[in-house]
Amino acid sequence: MAELIFYSYWRSSCSYRVNIALNFKGIDFEYRNINLLEGAQRGEEYGEKNPNLTVPCIEIDGKFLGQSAAIIDYLDDIHPDNPIYPSDSFEKAKVKELALMIIADIQPLQNFRIVKRLTEFIGKEEYIRGIIDEGFHRVEKAISKTAGEYCYGDQITLVDICLVPQVYNAVRYEVDMSQFPTISRINETLLTHPAFIAAHPSNQPDAA
Amino acid sequence: MQLILLLFKLLIANIAVGVSRSTMCVCYSTYQKSNSSMVLYHYKESSCSYRVRIALALKDLIKDRDYQLKVVNLHKKDNLTSSFSDISAGQKIPVLQVDGKFLGQTTAIMEYLDEQFPQVNPFYPQDSWERAKVKEFVHMIVSDLQPNQNLTVVRNLGKHFNAGTDLKRSWIKFVIENGFSKIEKSLEKTSGRYCFGNTLTMADICLVPQAVNAVRSEIDLNNYPKLSKIVQNLELIPEFETTHPRYF
Numbered sequence: 281m282a283e284l285i286f287y288s289y290w291r292s293s294c295s296y297r298v299n300i301a302l303n304f305k306g307i308d309f310e311y312r313n314i315n316l317l318e319g320a321q322r323g324e325e326y327g328e329k330n331p332n333l334t335v336p337c338i339e340i341d342g343k344f345l346g347q348s349a350a351i352i353d354y355l356d357d358i359h360p361d362n363p364i365y366p367s368d369s370f371e372k373a374k375v376k377e378l379a380l381m382i383i384a385d386i387q388p389l390q391n392f393r394i395v396k397r398l399t400e401f402i403g404k405e406e407y408i409r410g411i412i413d414e415g416f417h418r419v420e421k422a423i424s425k426t427a428g429e430y431c432y433g434d435q436i437t438l439v440d441i442c443l444v445p446q447v448y449n450a451v452r453y454e455v456d457m458s459q460f461p462t463i464s465r466i467n468e469t470l471l472t473h474p475a476f477i478a479a480h481p482s483n484q485p486d487a488a
Numbered sequence: 489m490q491l492i493l494l495l496f497k498l499l500i501a502n503i504a505v506g507v508s509r510s511t512m513c514v515c516y517s518t519y520q521k522s523n524s525s526m527v528l529y530h531y532k533e534s535s536c537s538y539r540v541r542i543a544l545a546l547k548d549l550i551k552d553r554d555y556q557l558k559v560v561n562l563h564k565k566d567n568l569t570s571s572f573s574d575i576s577a578g579q580k581i582p583v584l585q586v587d588g589k590f591l592g593q594t595t596a597i598m599e600y601l602d603e604q605f606p607q608v609n610p611f612y613p614q615d616s617w618e619r620a621k622v623k624e625f626v627h628m629i630v631s632d633l634q635p636n637q638n639l640t641v642v643r644n645l646g647k648h649f650n651a652g653t654d655l656k657r658s659w660i661k662f663v664i665e666n667g668f669s670k671i672e673k674s675l676e677k678t679s680g681r682y683c684f685g686n687t688l689t690m691a692d693i694c695l696v697p698q699a700v701n702a703v704r705s706e707i708d709l710n711n712y713p714k715l716s717k718i719v720q721n722l723e724l725i726p727e728f729e730t731t732h733p734r735y736f
Contacts, residue, residue: 343617347623350621353620369603370589372600374591376596377593383631388631397662407648410648421577422577425577
């Protein structure tokens with residue numbers, strides 16, 4: 281495969297997901313940091329490449345792709361080894377459903393850009409803790425039915441890839457994780473996996 | 489007399505539409521498993537539900553006599569009942585019931601349908617990269633935009649922060665306008681008659697319901713000329729028209 285450039289911010293949970301996926305699949309990449317705190321994502325150089333003005337983004341042969349879910353599915357398409365979905369169609373859909381409870385229902389409501397804007401509107405940050413807390417109650421309930429060693433049986437899937445970065449955020453916003461024993465157990469297990477270790481924010485070149 | 493006759497005819501016509509809708513559309517506050525092979529739990533004001541209705545229509549599944557719609561009234565909080573929590577752990581709609589099993593989250597549902605019926609109006613291009621580019625666009629709506637202006641979020645603004653109606657409206661407008669300006673920029677590069685050239689994709693299925701939300705929030709779509717033109721083109725397609733919220 282042609283060289284892959286991965287645009288990331290060390291503490292972006294969406295970047296963290298893609299980072300896990302790249303490591304899990306053993307794909308080589310060049311890490312380029314985009315400092316969200318300095319507004320680098322709006323800069324002329326990066327802003328032209330990714331009009332969505334977000335990280336993560338990958339570049340292959342001069343072409344750019346954003347949105348973590350689209351990137352991860354693309355990686356799974358072109359690198360079928362270490363699949364992130366079960367092979368059965370319905371089970372694959374159930375894994376997507378669980379992952380989307382994080383991708384669509386939790387993370388967007390607590391991301392940096394939205395928080396900044398919300399606090400301009402209403403001036404309260406504990407909203408974020410509440411969002412994650414509420415979302416994790418739903419996720420805990422859902423995965424307590426499906427979990428084995430991991431979120432969906434005993435295979436690492438997209439749900440696990442999305443879960444760990446969201447737990448990282450939860451801890452950062454001081455969510456009481458003792459409420460979520462299944463999430464906590466699985467997170468602890470996943471944090472020992474080499475791909476998840478390599479992708480951890482504190483191990484990134486731009487980590488503060 | 490003529491006027492009375494005309495009004496009477498209109499009344500009969502409306503009753504006929506109402507009856508044909510009501511045979512399909514059942515309103516429950518408690519939910520029991522249906523014997524139909526396919527059931528969609530939905531709500532007229534939910535743009536997520538509209539996406540899946542369009543998808544089902546495009547896959548030609550709505551003509552199936554076994555297909556049934558069940559209303560989950562979000563304003564009455566039907567989704568928060570304990571019987572609905574057996575159907576959806578996340579207590580969200582839409583949910584598709586297929587052969588007795590439940591599936592939530594719109595892109596999970598629509599991609600499942602796309603895999604089951606790949607020959608009928610495929611939702612994505614065949615090429616891996618092009619497919620990824622369509623998904624990128626889809627997530628600009630599904631992940632970035634819609635979640636931040638949905639009913640739960642707006643309710644939370646009121647519940648936790650005493651946000652009044654004006655503040656809630658401003659928030660919704662901000663989220664949609666912010667998202668649409670990025671979408672318009674993206675469409676300048678990819679669009680033809682539809683979001684991606686002249687072929688219908690998942691991007692179009694997600695765009696139209698979001699445009700309905702925008703119009704409801706009194707956003708002027710003419711500020712986004714590419715987006716506006718594409719939505720006009722899409723609204724002419726029967727599968728987008730017949731599944732419009734106005735009919736539910």
